[in-house]
Amino acid sequence: MDVIALLGTGTMGTAIGRRLLATGQRLTVWNRTPARAGPLVAAGARAAATPAEAVRDADVVITMLSDAHAVRRVLFGTDPAATPLRPGTHLVEMSTIGPPAVRELAELLPAGVRLVDAPVAGGAGAAEQGRLLVLAGGPEAAVDRVAPLLELLGTVRRCGPAGSGAALKLVLNVALVTAVTAVADTLAVAEAVGVDRRTTVEALATGPLGGAVARATATDATFAAALAAKDARLALDALGDTAAPVLRAAASVLAAVPRPDDDIATVTGVRRPAATTHDKERP
Numbered sequence: 001m002d003v004i005a006l007l008g009t010g011t012m013g014t015a016i017g018r019r020l021l022a023t024g025q026r027l028t029v030w031n032r033t034p035a036r037a038g039p040l041v042a043a044g045a046r047a048a049a050t051p052a053e054a055v056r057d058a059d060v061v062i063t064m065l066s067d068a069h070a071v072r073r074v075l076f077g078t079d080p081a082a083t084p085l086r087p088g089t090h091l092v093e094m095s096t097i098g099p100p101a102v103r104e105l106a107e108l109l110p111a112g113v114r115l116v117d118a119p120v121a122g123g124a125g126a127a128e129q130g131r132l133l134v135l136a137g138g139p140e141a142a143v144d145r146v147a148p149l150l151e152l153l154g155t156v157r158r159c160g161p162a163g164s165g166a167a168l169k170l171v172l173n174v175a176l177v178t179a180v181t182a183v184a185d186t187l188a189v190a191e192a193v194g195v196d197r198r199t200t201v202e203a204l205a206t207g208p209l210g211g212a213v214a215r216a217t218a219t220d221a222t223f224a225a226a227l228a229a230k231d232a233r234l235a236l237d238a239l240g241d242t243a244a245p246v247l248r249a250a251a252s253v254l255a256a257v258p259r260p261d262d263d264i265a266t267v268t269g270v271r272r273p274a275a276t277t278h279d280k281e282r283p
Contacts, residue, residue: 005058009037013064015127030054051081068101087112098234099163114142119169123221137165173231179212181250184268216265226260
């Protein structure tokens with residue numbers, strides 16, 4: 001059985017860790033804030049004091065962190081996790097960091113270490129139940145090697161070479177953030193013309209924004225506005241000078257959320273702001 005190291009135990013990292021432990025995997029965990037790893041340690045994981053310690057004996061390393069800067073810092077910063085990685089180790093990058101950052105990581109890793117980018121679609125509940133959509137990119141042999149592990153988390157969609165999983169995740173997140181902010185604008189128009197919020201939501205739920213309405217009214221999903229804004233910026237960086245007025249507007253709305261840790265649905269006013277934690281840890 002593989003030894004797995006999980007770097008980052010925010011909401012999603014913890015949910016993934018719980019699923020791996022529930023399926024009998026050997027798991028070592030590290031988190032910048034050690035207390036955040038407590039629930040997984042209580043469930044049977046081993047805690048490591050540093051990223052390097054966490055990965056020292058690992059066959060597979062999973063990173064679930066907030067952004068590309070955090071991933072680089074953990075892998076290549078002080079007491080870097082990349083240094084003790086042995087040839088044959090597989091790094092599964094599950095954060096949302098964009099294709100260029102994934103390709104950069106692949107080039108920086110020690111010789112013989114294989115990278116699979118495998119961001120996921122779905123929330124913490126789906127992770128614990130093994131119902132995620134895992135978007136896997138990387139060399140075919142590397143994806144083959146980690147596919148049985150990823151299949152414990154949900155359905156694996158093979159996307160192509162390194163960075164292709166990250167690319168598809170960015171596409172899906174752009175659809176999500178623009179749709180949810182469109183719900184916010186639609187509700188504002190409804191109020192202006194005298195249609196009450198409940199009637200509007202019920203009517204929208206049967207129309208083209210039905211999926212976005214379901215996400216805006218969900219109570220079991222957490223996608224911090226700050227992280228959504230980060231993903232929107234990644235997409236805008238990829239677009240360069242290409243006009244994308246809807247995405248640019250969505251990015252501005254998300255960046256202006258008063259409490260950045262609140263879920264993206266708070267922009268609609270349908271779901272009340274609540275104290276949340278980042279779905280990915282920020283080292």
